[in-house]
Amino acid sequence: MNTVVSDTPRISDIQVTDDSIVAQLTDGRIISVPLAWSWRLSEAMPKQRSNFEIIGSGLGVHWPDIDEDISATGMLYGVPARPHKAAVRPKRSPRPTLKPALAPA
Numbered sequence: 001m002n003t004v005v006s007d008t009p010r011i012s013d014i015q016v017t018d019d020s021i022v023a024q025l026t027d028g029r030i031i032s033v034p035l036a037w038s039w040r041l042s043e044a045m046p047k048q049r050s051n052f053e054i055i056g057s058g059l060g061v062h063w064p065d066i067d068e069d070i071s072a073t074g075m076l077y078g079v080p081a082r083p084h085k086a087a088v089r090p091k092r093s094p095r096p097t098l099k100p101a102l103a104p105a
Contacts, residue, residue, distance in 0.1 A: 009072035010058030016041055016049040023075055026058055037080035040068040 013024040021041065022032040035042045041049055041063065048065040055062045060071040068081070 008059070009076055011054055011061055011072045012058060014052055014054070014061050021070065021075070023061075023072065025072065031075050033075050033078070033080070038068055038070065039081060039084045040066045044068075 009029075010026040011023045012026045015022045016035065019035050020032040021035055021038065022030065024030055044063070044066045048063065051063065051065050053062045053064065054060075055069070058072065060069055060074075062069050070081070071079075073079075
């Protein structure tokens with residue numbers, strides 16, 4: 001008899017606390033990452049945080065109210081969400097002011 005064993009981490013349940021995102025994996029492990037790793041979840045209301053779907057047979061979790069996705073692999077390997085676009089937008093240096101040309105006297 002052949003039995004296929006997958007080493008791919010899969011999430012069976014998730015909880016978002018005030019400080020952490022805590023995932024229960026199907027193999028019995030519990031992993032957590034700082035809530036700050038997901039700016040969308042950290043800015044979300046508790047009701048939005050509690051509305052999630054486990055997707056891809058446990059490969060990840062989707063929060064439809066805030067359009068956030070987190071994968072089990074990302075949590076295990078320490079891959080935070082990309083920062084909010086406003087936070088990564090480079091500051092532009094002010095344009096130089098053009099002075100009118102001086103007319104010869």
